[in-house]
Amino acid sequence: MYESPELRRLFSTYSNSKTPGRESIADHLSTLSMAEHRDDTLIVATATDLAVYPGGGAPPQVQGFRINIPGFTELTAISHLGPAIASIVAISLRGEDELWRRDAQRLIDDTRRVRAADGTQLWQESLEITAFEGREERIAAMVDYACAISERYLVRALAEPGYLSPATLRDDLLDGRSTGLPVSMNRIMIATFALYALDFTHRLVNWLDEIRVDWDRTLFAITGRQGRPTAGTSKATTNLARIMHLVSGGRLSVDRIFVAPTMPGFETPRDGDLSEVVAAEEPIRWQLARVMSSAELAPIMYDGYPRFAEPGLYGPDLHVGASSVTEMPRIHGPDDWLTMFTRLRLTLEDPRQLLAAGVTDFVAEQLLEAGNDPMAVTVPGLDGEPYPPVALAAPEQRQ
Template identity: 50%
Template sequence: MPAPSQESPELIDLFTTYTAGPDSIGAHLRDAAVRAGADDPLLVVTGADMALYPGGGRPPTVLGFRLSTRGFKELAAVSHLGPALASLAALKRGDERGVWRADALRLLTEVRRSRAANDVALWRDRIAAPSYRGREEAIAAMVDYSCDLTERYLVRALADPAYLSERTLREDYLDDGDPGELPVSFNRIMVATFFLVGMDNAHRFITWCDVQGVDWERAMVVIAGQQGRPTAGVTWRTSSVAAIVLAASRHKLPLDRLYMAPHAPVFATPADGDLSEVAALEPALRALWAGTRATVDLGATMFEGYPAFSPSGGDEAVLSFGDTTTEVGEMPPIRSDDDWRALVTRLRVVMEDPRQLLSGAVSDYAAQQLVAHDNDPLAITVPGLDGEPYPGLAAARETAGRRAV
């Protein structure tokens, strides 16, 4: 005999009436929002490229970004020397198989090869990034110095393994010290390489956007997919790409029109000028932005009078009835089970803040209360349920029956 269903078909149908289906109310709202913004420019930034969909069915244009840009990998190779030596020091601790030594020898070989290949002509004539023009000699000198400094450290560490340590790495390589012994610390070199990469990305992107004539007040912006490390750049404040986009707009782009979407579909870097895959993703990406925006806009309708979410708002604010707070940048703390101004404001925040899970308005508070009460669900108060004057089920059905008649 099959086990009885653990679901209520009637309530599941009620669930899907609003969401989880192509013919749901939520889907209809999204579709209406897509139609309303069909002529607005859509800018999509992936981990490697930027695509501008002008709107109105016009074809996209694409700018290569990061991995496909001139000099990125070469400068990243230099900036990685610091973490590489720190990794060797970490590997050496408890290393019984000699892995650190083999890696150090391989790194030494590549450092020497890179130093031999580096010269002014490489940066001026081959890499030839426009934003580096006039600095090629200085960049070549920095790379030569970086390789020499790293080689000397590695040679000493291989000759005397006890020398390889976090202390010597900081004192003799990373940190500022005696200018006679260490004219430029590697920390400064890492800053320089990161700055050069950021400068080049920003320079090319700003130039490209200026040529495109983006209407930033109407622009729909999605930063899609993984940006660097799997955990990196998933919020406005931690995304270097978001900072570049905002700067390129001369801060005309409203921050609430820029969405971080790490799970959004992304296109592969176009090859041989073929933009068919980029064009094919436009409907899905427009639906993602417009659907998110449509839900965000419900917040003001549903929760007028409660503080609104603002991307540029301050940190979490303690709220109370009668206060003058009009916007918050984070979830306000809940002070008690009947802190209704904070509780309802959280409902507005999860609606208007696209970083939030809609069902997560009070999950953290529920978890905190369980921990404080030995994980006993009956020992805590469920706001909005416990102590509320709901009529009994029989009385409610009787009332509903009279209304139906």
Template identity: 50%
Template structure:
């Protein structure tokens, strides 16, 4: 133990938390055992796993990279960002390698255009959700490749053409002219929509066959979803949208937790669900531990505004008619005990919050206002308060 620590107070810390034998861990274990028969749904970046409960084997359904048509449509939807990247290389960094990259992209665009056909989409890619639209999809891909190739050739012929203004006006956001009948922004919307249409069509059908008791479902969205900073809140996660839709909006939002640092499983190969099955217990403990922390909010702070997703953002809780909030309330000074006590409840009930972040932002604001002089800050609950001793 470091010399600056008090062994007695450290032991007090570990009695409640920070160890498998702690009181908090005991509560998590009790809650996990109590919910062992409830269905657990876990979403990774590529798959859904359903643990039916009661010791029954898990089931897995993929929804991303291994799916028919995903890479082909994503390839076309990325043409806009690809051209924008070339613009950034040239105009933002003066990187002469933009020309090599443009030539490379042009070759792949021309190659893909030759391979594209109605038959490819209907007979080879063959996505059920696209049935009847194959000719339109092939036409959209052909047009998108043609317009991309034209833009690339113009830029390669005259590099001064490669600017944000021409990208928007002659490719992305123009349109309605003989030169650009349809702006490519519409293609990007269409491709993203088609990917979502197919994905949810399959996932909704899969979930419907499982007959899940959504009122008791335990849901964890685990690990990274797309780019490292994406999909970490309810409103920004397409996976959350799918799960809520699959429940036909019966799943209570407070039973769904996004856990970017939770353990995940790789997409099972050859039907081997060993890794998936091994994660059931730790993921059930994870969900139950979060849930029990949330439940402490009512036990400790009933009567103060509770956390309600999507209710009132950043409210002034000095208005006593406010009973539910979705973000931290504003603090009106070091004696605003209603706001600060409400924050204690919010950090317990809002799974996005760090428990240590209850008044961190307020402390930062006060230090900045005091030019980083701790003596110029009022510490709520300590300064201006006399605690009797020796009781």
């Protein structure tokens, strides 16, 4: 391909990101911007960890989240029961009888194993999650119950030809309308997401309070893949932006939050080795400086034209009778089931959304209003729900 050397030189004079010396005009401005923000706190989120760089060359601190904290996998396993059984229904609709029946039996076997291993001791002693103190017995009962009603539905599907369908899934399990379930699977899914949010936010607030983050001078970058390949690519579609904004008490300006799915972060540190985390700071600060410096040109070049306004982190409130939503509506209380269940549908149907984002911001908001006291928060789908202490399935199925 022919390239004019003169025009190529002109192009590179302004912008040449591949030059190690950072000698283009754009690089000069970015270098100045980076220097201006070098002492600002930088918080970086990867898919599994958060790092706080205090600025001024001070060493970072790291804390895990999602799969890197106790209880995440266990709670997610229960929240996956609904989509797992829905997937079995979808497989059956394709006429793959042998496949769906085999998968149904696998799920039955796994739920029975979970019920045999579950109990208050698991949540109280083995996992030992501070934010769950006082709720361990209820959580164990919820897990047992979720496995029992899932097993009951699948056993009937295997035994009764024609029973497995989207309608029976919704009526007999997810909503529980026709069977009169004490607690529906939809509420259980909400509870698992809420419990994760309770633990994560509680840990996060304690950690950041110890560090004493100066929120007015903080940059927050969300790097790499967050969940599905298409998910969490904007501030409105990642629960981390909403949670961090809440945790800061609104002091973290939304225009200082950067969602950067193509920006490399760092791998989870092993054995306390933070060398990769330390090495990541400079390139991340440089990339953010490039973004901020280009945004700085807008008012210089186009003063008098309409300016960009940050979109809200929430969509419009959901109203009874609405047939569709395009963004996350705000939850208005622990009994706002219409909004919470609509959010569950949105997280599945909208490829931009994170699957676990159904109620995380709502729980975080409650927790912060309660002074970071987990017991002062209502966990929707868990607190006040009539989970039976003894599960519905026959005793021999607990062996």
